[in-house]
Amino acid sequence: MTTSLATISNILSPAMSAHDLPAVDMPNKHVQESITEMQSSEFAKTILPLYSGAPVTIYIGSADNKFILPKAILSLRSPYFAAMFERGFNEGIEQTTTLELIDGIVTVRAFEILIQWLFTGQVTIKEATRGESISVGIEFSRLADMCGVMGTEDQVAERLRVVIRDGRVKDSWSYSAGELETNTQNITSEHIISASQLPHGHAVRDILAAASVEGYIQRKSHRFSEECYDIPEFAADLLLAVKETLLTLTMGGHTIEFKDPMSEERFVLYGSLPLDGPENQAVTSSWSRPRNADSNTLHITPEHILAASKLPRSHTVCRVLAMASVEGYLQRKTYKFSKEAEHILGFAVDLLVSQ
Numbered sequence: 001m002t003t004s005l006a007t008i009s010n011i012l013s014p015a016m017s018a019h020d021l022p023a024v025d026m027p028n029k030h031v032q033e034s035i036t037e038m039q040s041s042e043f044a045k046t047i048l049p050l051y052s053g054a055p056v057t058i059y060i061g062s063a064d065n066k067f068i069l070p071k072a073i074l075s076l077r078s079p080y081f082a083a084m085f086e087r088g089f090n091e092g093i094e095q096t097t098t099l100e101l102i103d104g105i106v107t108v109r110a111f112e113i114l115i116q117w118l119f120t121g122q123v124t125i126k127e128a129t130r131g132e133s134i135s136v137g138i139e140f141s142r143l144a145d146m147c148g149v150m151g152t153e154d155q156v157a158e159r160l161r162v163v164i165r166d167g168r169v170k171d172s173w174s175y176s177a178g179e180l181e182t183n184t185q186n187i188t189s190e191h192i193i194s195a196s197q198l199p200h201g202h203a204v205r206d207i208l209a210a211a212s213v214e215g216y217i218q219r220k221s222h223r224f225s226e227e228c229y230d231i232p233e234f235a236a237d238l239l240l241a242v243k244e245t246l247l248t249l250t251m252g253g254h255t256i257e258f259k260d261p262m263s264e265e266r267f268v269l270y271g272s273l274p275l276d277g278p279e280n281q282a283v284t285s286s287w288s289r290p291r292n293a294d295s296n297t298l299h300i301t302p303e304h305i306l307a308a309s310k311l312p313r314s315h316t317v318c319r320v321l322a323m324a325s326v327e328g329y330l331q332r333k334t335y336k337f338s339k340e341a342e343h344i345l346g347f348a349v350d351l352l353v354s355q
Helices: 005-011 040-052 071-077 079-086 090-094 108-120 130-146 153-166 189-195 203-218 225-230 232-246 278-287 302-308 316-331 338-343 345-353
Strands: 055-060 066-070 096-099 250-252 255-259 266-268
Touching: 040 066, 040 071, 055 071, 055 108, 066 071, 066 108, 071 079, 071 108, 108 130, 130 153, 130 189, 130 203, 153 203, 189 203, 189 225, 203 232, 225 232, 225 345, 232 255, 232 316, 232 338, 232 345, 302 316, 302 338, 316 345, 338 345
Parallel strands: 055 096
Antiparallel strands: 055 066, 250 255, 255 266
16 A cells, blocks of 8 residues: 555644554654653663554555554654544555655655664664765655654764864865865765755754855855755855854954854865954954944844745845844854844845845
């Protein structure tokens, strides 16, 4: 029996939260924490007995990829599978289903990692290349999101951080023309596109944005310049990551230094001016004075930002509002349109490319 994702999605409607779906003959809430974080007594009483329960059979794509798993564990930890096997579908009667392959989401390797997480609380990502490891991490994250399985985000993001950090180009923060970006050598446009389908605030989205900060700050045209225009979700993530990096600014000797969000090492900003030079003093006098409000946005309101976001991408009016917001973005930890930059994706794109 091939499962319709649309049918399951209709069951998991906004009127019935995925986390509130009732389970049959088992605890009435879905366990979203990692098994490794449970108290031993809780695990022994609530989880261990479920391993010996009635099994279900799941095929991924075809009969060649067959998995026999305890139904109780699946239903307890995934509202998607709870709906599938407990809500009166044929799958619930036959205790068998086939999940259609969906590129970048439902794959055999992603499902194998999902099983590992559900039954051990651990995620292992070890592919032949770093690029493939990143692909697998994103695939698994999207499958987990589809199945309503939560709690995986931070562990996957940390795995990807290690993969990206181990593949970084050494000493590339000290920019010179033609040098490669430090952290993005194994990240592709396809990774950015796929990860943008994850929910807002997902740790995997955040880690890809953090890896892109160096290229954005140090280079006039960075590797994912086009993606900033074409993928508003990525632009919003990168905007926030750059903002957090700017907050680490320190003055070191005759240069300005930042902290790399991937390695947490400090780096010299390319082109930073000598602190005692007349050009830098001019910048300090005009921008570094404490102010009570963003100097250019006194008469701009959130309603203006929202209305302008309905205009075509990169419309002149949108760009003017974004440019007016740059000073507050750069100068303040919490600036006037922080929420708008996070939730109005068109504004995030314009603000990012206006700097």
